[in-house]
Amino acid sequence: MNVVVCAKQIPDPSSPQSLDPETGFLVREGKLILDDSDAYGVEMGLRLAEESGGGEVTLVSMAPGGEVSGLRTALAMGAAKAILVSDDALKGSDALSTAKVLAKAVERANPDLVIAATESTDGYTGTMPVQMAELLGMPSVTFAKKVTVEGDKVRVERQTEAGYDEVECTLPVVVTVTAGVVEPRYPSFKGIMAAKSKPVDQLSIADLGFEPSEVGAAGARQQVTSVVDAESRQAGEVVVDEGDAHERVLAFLEQIKVI
Amino acid sequence: MSIERVWVLAEAGEAGPVSSVLELLTKARSMAPVVEAIAWGPASSSHASVLGSYGAGAVYDVGDLGDALPGVPVSAAIAGLIEAGERPDVILVPATYDGRDVAGRLSARLDRPVVTNVVDLEVEGDEVRSKHGIFGGAQVATACLTAERPWIFVVRAKSFSAEDAGGPPAEVRQASLGESVAASIARTNAAKVLARHAEERSGPKLDEATVVVSGGRGLGSGESYAMIEELAKLLDGAPGASRAIVDAGWVPYAYQVGQTGKTVKPTVYIACGISGATQHLVGMKGSKNIVAINKDQDAPIFSVADLGIVGDVHKVLPKLIEALKARS
Numbered sequence: 001m002n003v004v005v006c007a008k009q010i011p012d013p014s015s016p017q018s019l020d021p022e023t024g025f026l027v028r029e030g031k032l033i034l035d036d037s038d039a040y041g042v043e044m045g046l047r048l049a050e051e052s053g054g055g056e057v058t059l060v061s062m063a064p065g066g067e068v069s070g071l072r073t074a075l076a077m078g079a080a081k082a083i084l085v086s087d088d089a090l091k092g093s094d095a096l097s098t099a100k101v102l103a104k105a106v107e108r109a110n111p112d113l114v115i116a117a118t119e120s121t122d123g124y125t126g127t128m129p130v131q132m133a134e135l136l137g138m139p140s141v142t143f144a145k146k147v148t149v150e151g152d153k154v155r156v157e158r159q160t161e162a163g164y165d166e167v168e169c170t171l172p173v174v175v176t177v178t179a180g181v182v183e184p185r186y187p188s189f190k191g192i193m194a195a196k197s198k199p200v201d202q203l204s205i206a207d208l209g210f211e212p213s214e215v216g217a218a219g220a221r222q223q224v225t226s227v228v229d230a231e232s233r234q235a236g237e238v239v240v241d242e243g244d245a246h247e248r249v250l251a252f253l254e255q256i257k258v259i
Numbered sequence: 260m261s262i263e264r265v266w267v268l269a270e271a272g273e274a275g276p277v278s279s280v281l282e283l284l285t286k287a288r289s290m291a292p293v294v295e296a297i298a299w300g301p302a303s304s305s306h307a308s309v310l311g312s313y314g315a316g317a318v319y320d321v322g323d324l325g326d327a328l329p330g331v332p333v334s335a336a337i338a339g340l341i342e343a344g345e346r347p348d349v350i351l352v353p354a355t356y357d358g359r360d361v362a363g364r365l366s367a368r369l370d371r372p373v374v375t376n377v378v379d380l381e382v383e384g385d386e387v388r389s390k391h392g393i394f395g396g397a398q399v400a401t402a403c404l405t406a407e408r409p410w411i412f413v414v415r416a417k418s419f420s421a422e423d424a425g426g427p428p429a430e431v432r433q434a435s436l437g438e439s440v441a442a443s444i445a446r447t448n449a450a451k452v453l454a455r456h457a458e459e460r461s462g463p464k465l466d467e468a469t470v471v472v473s474g475g476r477g478l479g480s481g482e483s484y485a486m487i488e489e490l491a492k493l494l495d496g497a498p499g500a501s502r503a504i505v506d507a508g509w510v511p512y513a514y515q516v517g518q519t520g521k522t523v524k525p526t527v528y529i530a531c532g533i534s535g536a537t538q539h540l541v542g543m544k545g546s547k548n549i550v551a552i553n554k555d556q557d558a559p560i561f562s563v564a565d566l567g568i569v570g571d572v573h574k575v576l577p578k579l580i581e582a583l584k585a586r587s
Contacts, residue, residue, distance in 0.1 A: 134367035240556070
């Protein structure tokens with residue numbers, strides 16, 4: 001079974017982020033890392049490929065400047081190869097443009113199953129995988145909290161408002177996984193060494209048949225007109241627990257008439 | 260071209276349209292003279308009176324979807340209406356599991372961008388300005404679409420308050436899929452729901468509760484989450500969680516409060532062992548009151564808390580639980 005996992009490489013979320021004041025685009029400088037949300041997809045992809053016997057995982061990613069450091073992490077976990085779309089014209093791409101580009105890249109890997117995170121940690125629009133599925137002409141099952149493959153069908157437990165739905169779908173299909181769906185493995189030393197020589201196929205938008213006007217800021221068809229700091233809350237009283245802090249909590253709950 | 264017509268995606272559960280839909284209808288009334296809803300499901304036409312009451316003049320009824328997931332057929336039905344000549348200027352979508360599926364599919368189908376994580380909307384002349392929390396809500400960006408209409412916005416829950424306008428029942432218009440459309444989506448609509456499971460949960464729903472007690476990594480282990488559940492129960496509240504402990508598998512995703520999870524605005528939010536990463540704060544900082552208990556006095560959660568307790572949740576919570584039990 002051929003599994004494609006969409007792997008986003010993002011600035012380290014623990015370092016501060018900002019928008020370019022001129023363009024309103026997310027500033028992406030320095031080393032990128034594999035989005036934590038995608039580590040679950042990589043792990044799920046590896047397990048399903050292993051279980052199906054003889055399958056492999058191909059990573060698909062879009063990142064500026066030929067960035068591969070996040071992909072190397074996923075390759076070290078066990079993915080076989082990667083397709084990276086990197087092109088200056090992609091700067092400022094919205095979710096739909098990204099979906100168009102990734103769909104073309106995903107097609108190249110001829111997948112039986114495409115896995116993505118429900119949403120990325122940095123952009124979190126949460127629509128890209130479904131847009132990509134529509135463009136690929138594939139069904140999709142989102143918010144998967146459990147995924148198994150039997151023959152030519154995928155079986156998914158899909159998170160719902162009330163609980164979960166058991167959903168079945170014939171392959172090929174796009175599945176988005178929630179965090180915590182599986183425990184991502186740590187790359188072994190051997191894996192890290194092997195990852196260095198695994199193939200990363202780098203493509204431009206021209207390779208995928210796009211004009212610069214179709215993607216990036218031009219394709220996004222939206223403008224950020226202003227960015228301001230959110231209204232901040234005032235910090236209240238902070239008390240160090242000396243064994244009686246629960247009484248302070250009780251008094252507070254009484255004061256706001258919750259109890 | 261001014262904003263004349265707004266459609267609202269009217270997702271419904273067993274109890275009728277979800278609360279976000281009523282919020283969006285209320286907002287839509289202030290945006291355009293014509294407000295209409297898109298509904299589906301076995302009882303969709305029975306929601307016409309509540310949808311009308313909140314401002315929908317008409318409801319397009321896609322009908323019962325059987326065992327299909329809504330994303331593909333509902334987006335196909337909306338695209339079908341637009342191809343048939345209907346011209347909504349704006350389509351408002353609640354940020355629910357199914358809402359995001361419909362919005363994503365529709366965006367790709369119509370080749371229109373979709374704007375997500377919207378927390379406010381404003382009509383300015385011929386434009387719609389949308390506001391979005393970015394970087395976990397630390398900043399607010401205002402954006403404006405330059406694409407052709409319709410403009411699709413996915414709006415976070417509780418961005419607007421729902422107000423009943425006492426309108427007459429919405430006129431029901433059939434929008435069921437014709438044979439050719441049904442055939443055209445046969446492949447993409449292949450996912451089938453085999454069974455629906457409702458998880459037994461007593462007490463109020465997380466996003467409707469007046470008291471929310473949430474636990475984070477500071478609990479130390481999954482077993483300690485029982486304290487959160489017990490405290491929530493004693494306060495007639497709902498238990499919630501930070502992303503960290505959902506990722507760790509201690510509690511299901513449905514408990515998650517934050518950017519990726521639910522937005523809550525209870526009377527009081529009690530954060531236990533939660534450091535307060537921005538991705539968590541975005542989901543709870545609209546709470547009326549916030550109490551935080553955390554060992555680390557530098558934890559960011561204290562910057563939004565009305566009452567902060569620097570202490571060990573394993574010491575404070577058992578005493579709090581005992582004291583509450585003694586009162587009841």
